[in-house]
Amino acid sequence: MSVIDPRILRDEPERLRESQRRRGGNPDSVDRLAMLDKLRREQQQKYDDLRSSQKSLSKEIGPLQGRVKKGDASAQVELDALMAQATTLSDDVKAAEAVVNTTAEALAAAWLEIDNLVDLDAPVGGEDDFVVLEHTGTPRDFAAEGFEPRDHLELGEMLAAIDTERGAKVSGSRFFFLTGDGALLELALLNLAMQQAVGNGFTPMIPPVLVAPSAMEGTGFLGQAAENVYRLPEDDLYLVGTSEVPLAAYHSDEILDASTLPRRYVGWSSCFRREAGSHGRDTRGIIRVHQFDKVEMFVYTTPEDAVAEHARILQWERDFLDALEIPYRVIDVATGDLGSSAARKFDIEAWIPTQGCYREVTSTSNTTEFQARRLATRMRSADGATRPVATLNGTLVAMPRVIVSILENHQQADGSVRIPAALQPFLGGRSHLLPR
RNA sequence: GGAGGGAUGGCCGAGCGGCCGAAGGCGACGGUCUUGAAAACCGUUGAGGCGGUAUCCCCGUCUCCGUGGGUUCAAAUCCCACUCCCUCCGCCA
Incomplete structure (x- = not known):
């Protein structure tokens, strides 16, 4: 292999x-x-x-x-x-x-132990050597508007939407409850995301979040990333950090007819991350948590089409953030920060007003044939030849960070939060979330 | 958790320890026939490694009959363990 x-x-x-x-x-x-x-x-x-x-x-x-x-x-x-x-x-x-x-x-x-071949177009360097491809939207000038923006946790508590204290009481640090409008907001985001993805030809999937070692290994998460994976030794199962894992393993040991490609799946699942080695970072709020829900796009296609599909996935990610009216920038992740399976990766970072910087909200990777080879997922071309497919993945919504983005960017002086028009149909037509 | 049955090629389904990578059927593909189609008939039809003046075609060889061990000169076939699936009982979201 x-x-x-x-x-x-x-x-x-x-x-x-x-x-x-x-x-x-x-x-x-x-x-x-x-x-x-x-x-x-x-x-x-x-x-x-x-x-x-x-x-x-x-x-x-x-x-x-x-x-x-x-x-x-x-x-x-x-x-x-x-x-x-x-x-x-x-x-x-x-x-x-x-x-x-x-x-x-x-x-x-x-x-x-060999990482995927990097795309030669990816910027060379470490974590900080990314290239900014584009800025979209303009961060609000709160000083001009005459008030100091509140951070997402303060807003979340005013709205009775986020409860981290009880999350910590029940499960420990980095756990939280979404309550009331917070829970409804997540469901609205889920429905908007699914509506968009299905419209783009994706098949909705609700996958298992506990997977066998082969699925974890095949997707490349047992390499350097292993320390961030929850493992259940009693049952020899892993808790996935993203539905990319079950979706990638879905067609393992299969030969797909080329005429059925690309196959586009959109998975909704909880994601679990140990966050080992990130002690002290993002301890406030729900930016970095052990468990969250995510809607993830996953595509099987031909190696020839992979680069073009990668661009399409990035565009779909942008469409979603555009609909939410959130300012963001797109970065081309540097080679040293790709993870073992990606040949190239684009992250979208949303503007977070109270931090005065852009923070990652989505990420899309072209993993070329890397995962497909490890998971034995092949295609049969029209001429009868079998060869590995290419796989790609991209975030549509990582719930906590998108919720953070919405609360902070659309907050009003009184602590209420404007609901972007695209989301309103999924929140009973309301225009604002109001403090309670 | 208890009892029993099963796992073979895209699917179904046979397979006295050697002549089995595997009968037969279905499906698919090619052909004959036909104005065209159907039917009928004929043929082809798994994956992978290595080598061969070889990215295609072709030839040779090895591996793969759930997984891993074992017995044997020889294993799809016998033995052991494991995994998964099905049926029945119990428990339960």
Whole structure:
């Protein structure tokens, strides 16, 4: 099982090394991989040859035994000789098999440590080396409007929409309740998002959020991101951090007819994140929480169409934020911050007035063939050939952060919050959320 | 949780330990016939690794009959464990 096309490893290993370098990783792992790949092929060849002679030898034994049964003495001598030979050969085959298996396992493990090939158009560098592609909308000038904006938690409490105190009491820090209008707001966002996605040809999905290790590993979340994944050791299951996981595994071990591509799914699920290593960051409010709901787009398409589809997904994400009238910017994430599975990633960051900065609200990744290869999801083209598909994912709504954006950007001096027109039909036609 | 049954190719479904990558049927594809279609008939029809003057075609070889072990010269076929599915009983959102 290779994670990228093994021909790239054999014919153009420098491409792989360069990709690892751009990610800030170690290019030496490529050389070790190439060594194991070559070794495995040699050992496999030896095994195949031995096995082949064993099979042909075995085929002679049956008829000989028949002759022996009929009392053919010369056959008995022949048989004894063959048996002796076959026994030795059998041992050799077993030994050769063990050798190949060991190498094959090491090879598979080595492949799992290789990240996806980066898109050469992605900006090179670390977390801060992203490129801003565009700004949309204008942040409000609260000073000009004559009042100090309240942050989302203060607003949420005034509206009786967010309760973090009781969230902490019941479950611990970084947990919260959405109450009253807060809960209704989430449902309205869900319905607006689903309406848009279905209109764009997506099939709605409500997936399992507990998944088997193979699904987690196949999507690449057990690599560097493993520390942020909740695991249930008693049952050997993982709690997903995004419905990308079950949606990507949905067609694992399948061959999809090319004529059915692209297949577009939109999943609604709870998402669970341990937030290990983020102690002290975003401790106030619901920007960074352990459990939240998200509507996620997931697409299976041809490798040739992946880049164009990525642009479409980004546009759909923008359409949604446009409908909510939230100012945002689009960034092209740098190679060092892509995660192991993305070849390229665009984030949309919404303006958060009380923080005076843009914060990530959506993210769309082109994972090319990376996940499809790990999950064995292939396509059959019109000419009958089978090859891996490309997969892409993108956020439509991450509930807490969008709720934060709406509350802070559309707040009024009296603590009420204007409901954007697109959302009003899903909130009983109301124009504002009012303090209680 | 208790009792029983099952897992084979796109689907259904056979398979005395060697001649089985696997009968047969369905479906799909190609062809014959037809003005065209249907019917009938003929043929083709799983995935993957490696090698072969080889990205296509073709040839050779190996692997795969839920998963992992074992027995054997030889395993879809025998043994063990596990997983999943189905039926019945109990419990329950």
